[in-house]
Amino acid sequence: MGIEKSSNIGKIRFLMKKIHIHPAYLLIPITLSIISAGFEGVSMGLLIPILNGFFQKSFLFIQDIPVLGTVVSYFPEEVLQNDRMIFGVLLGGLVVIYIVKNVVRYLASISVIFFSERAVHHLRKAIFTRYLTFGKQFFDTTTVGHHATVLMEFSRQALYPLITVDRYINSMFSLLVYFCIMMMISWKLTCVALPLFILLHFAVRFIVNRVRVLSRSISKRGSELGKKTVEILSTIPLVKSYSAENMEQYRYKEISLAKTKLDVKAGALNHLILPLQEVITMSFAALVFVGALWWFGRDQIASASALIVYFYIVMNASSKFGSISGFHGTLAAATGPLDEIMAIFSDEEKYFVEGGTEDFSGLKEGITFNHLTFAYTSDRPILEDVSFTIPKGKMTAIVGPTGSGKSTIINLLMRYYDCPPDAIFVDGRDVREFTLHSYLDHVAIVSQETLLLHESLKNNICYGLDREVPDKEIEEVVERARLGDFVRILPQGLETLIGDRGVKLSGGEKQRVSIARALLKGAEILILDEATSSLDSQTEKLIQEAIDEAVAGRTAIVIAHRLSTIRDADSILVIEDGRLVEEGKLEDLLDKKQKFYQLWEEQKF
Numbered sequence: 001m002g003i004e005k006s007s008n009i010g011k012i013r014f015l016m017k018k019i020h021i022h023p024a025y026l027l028i029p030i031t032l033s034i035i036s037a038g039f040e041g042v043s044m045g046l047l048i049p050i051l052n053g054f055f056q057k058s059f060l061f062i063q064d065i066p067v068l069g070t071v072v073s074y075f076p077e078e079v080l081q082n083d084r085m086i087f088g089v090l091l092g093g094l095v096v097i098y099i100v101k102n103v104v105r106y107l108a109s110i111s112v113i114f115f116s117e118r119a120v121h122h123l124r125k126a127i128f129t130r131y132l133t134f135g136k137q138f139f140d141t142t143t144v145g146h147h148a149t150v151l152m153e154f155s156r157q158a159l160y161p162l163i164t165v166d167r168y169i170n171s172m173f174s175l176l177v178y179f180c181i182m183m184m185i186s187w188k189l190t191c192v193a194l195p196l197f198i199l200l201h202f203a204v205r206f207i208v209n210r211v212r213v214l215s216r217s218i219s220k221r222g223s224e225l226g227k228k229t230v231e232i233l234s235t236i237p238l239v240k241s242y243s244a245e246n247m248e249q250y251r252y253k254e255i256s257l258a259k260t261k262l263d264v265k266a267g268a269l270n271h272l273i274l275p276l277q278e279v280i281t282m283s284f285a286a287l288v289f290v291g292a293l294w295w296f297g298r299d300q301i302a303s304a305s306a307l308i309v310y311f312y313i314v315m316n317a318s319s320k321f322g323s324i325s326g327f328h329g330t331l332a333a334a335t336g337p338l339d340e341i342m343a344i345f346s347d348e349e350k351y352f353v354e355g356g357t358e359d360f361s362g363l364k365e366g367i368t369f370n371h372l373t374f375a376y377t378s379d380r381p382i383l384e385d386v387s388f389t390i391p392k393g394k395m396t397a398i399v400g401p402t403g404s405g406k407s408t409i410i411n412l413l414m415r416y417y418d419c420p421p422d423a424i425f426v427d428g429r430d431v432r433e434f435t436l437h438s439y440l441d442h443v444a445i446v447s448q449e450t451l452l453l454h455e456s457l458k459n460n461i462c463y464g465l466d467r468e469v470p471d472k473e474i475e476e477v478v479e480r481a482r483l484g485d486f487v488r489i490l491p492q493g494l495e496t497l498i499g500d501r502g503v504k505l506s507g508g509e510k511q512r513v514s515i516a517r518a519l520l521k522g523a524e525i526l527i528l529d530e531a532t533s534s535l536d537s538q539t540e541k542l543i544q545e546a547i548d549e550a551v552a553g554r555t556a557i558v559i560a561h562r563l564s565t566i567r568d569a570d571s572i573l574v575i576e577d578g579r580l581v582e583e584g585k586l587e588d589l590l591d592k593k594q595k596f597y598q599l600w601e602e603q604k605f
């Protein structure tokens with residue numbers, strides 16, 4: 001049976017192995033829980049002689065009790081001859097045992113909290129690390145809101161059984177101790193009482209199965225809620241421009257309400273376990289005692305004190321059994337989150353881009369596309385039999401209508417997606433042979449959609465560099481990227497926070513930050529993906545100057561929307577419907593009066 005079909009305990013074990021936390025860490029709380037259960041058993045056993053002595057108004061029988069008689073024999077004679085003093089000593093001993101039991105129980109809880117919270121931390125870290133290994137196509141087909149929910153909520157919910165495992169362990173060992181004491185008091189009564197726990201088991205099992213089914217639905221609704229939250233908060237301008245606040249509020253309310261109803265139903269079922277077990281216990285216990293007394297007679301079972309303690313133990317045992325059943329309910333509630341996390345650790349549809357083993361030391365000759373055919377999905381090819389060469393130190397422009405496959409070429413060069421074998425060669429070597437890190441160290445990209453973090457301008461420019469960058473070097477690239485005048489008017493200069501996704505910057509300023517980032521990286525292969533589109537002429541001029549500065553002495557691949565920006569390109573590639581239809585210099589392509597000429601004339605007009 002595969003992990004995805006195994007029990008929830010099996011899934012938790014799998015996750016523990018993934019995050020390198022050995023179950024042996026549980027030995028400490030288990031040991032403490034055993035000790036605590038032992039003290040609880042001693043306290044229960046001590047109640048019988050205390051009650052017997054209280055009812056008989058004499059504790060002389062104490063010395064005849066096994067173990068306890070040996071302990072009290074060490075007391076001074078004046079204590080043994082004084083009932084009140086023996087009663088005080090026994091009562092004081094009971095109090096001390098209860099205190100010690102609770103201290104040990106507290107230590108067991110603390111050790112479980114440390115263990116479980118550490119496990120949650122490592123699981124969250126492992127999930128995040130796992131996300132970073134997935135190919136871009138995985139994120140193209142999923143939502144950020146769902147992944148945020150998996151990281152922040154499901155990671156804790158999946159391991160929540162570990163947080164409550166100390167109660168389960170303590171209850172399990174306490175039940176064992178209770179059973180031994182019950183058998184010592186009256187094995188006949190215990191045999192009659194056993195069906196109580198069988199009945200409790202099946203009653204709780206029915207509830208747990210319902211909770212398990214609800215858990216999957218709750219996880220699904222929780223994911224939908226996370227998706228809607230991130231989606232709407234990240235598209236606020238769209239919502240406001242269409243006055244869609246009421247519509248989105250209604251949609252959010254409906255999803256939240258559906259999840260709330262499921263949460264209430266699951267909570268109601270979980271909280272039904274305790275009152276149900278108490279009702280069953282009380283009813284059954286009453287029947288057991290009445291039936292046992294009628295069947296056996298009181299003298300054949302135990303003394304009045306022992307019966308009182310026995311009844312008290314049965315009630316406590318029922319509570320402990322409820323804790324064990326509650327743990328099964330907790331396990332059932334973790335089903336949905338566990339399934340979602342197990343899906344993250346599955347390799348299915350993760351679109352990994354694997355690097356090779358060779359280190360790329362830098363471009364020496366050029367990049368060659370060799371009969372490249374590529375599709376994101378099998379039913380829709382994007383590039384078909386594309387072949388061309390990008391010489392080192394030259395500027396190569398790629399033009400074509402929207403949707404022709406230009407950006408896909410860039411995505412493959414950036415290794416966002418895995419290309420077919422023997423399709424892209426770098427210096428005569430398949431690009432798949434190079435390690436991703438060594439290859440991408442020599443590549444930088446400036447795209448139309450500049451990706452920025454909610455950090456300082458300086459941190460955004462220095463992003464991804466594993467070295468300490470001197471301020472002078474940063475200032476130099478800022479000037480080269482034509483960003484100096486802008487930085488000088490900022491109140492905090494390079495330390496200014498630029499807002500979520502750079503919301504405080506204009507489109508042109510974002511582009512220049514991206515260019516400064518590429519310059520600071522010092523990559524010899526520079527990719528410009530429609531970097532000057534959708535800008536006014538003045539801003540375009542500034543950015544074009546920055547681009548000219550950036551491409552100097554580098555191998556540049558430029559996707560151009562405005563054809564006027566590629567006049568100086570060494571080679572222009574024209575892509576249409578996923579095929580290379582033309583290639584050459586600007587003048588040659590214009591003289592041919594084919595596809596490029598048509599595009600040129602359309603823009604000229």
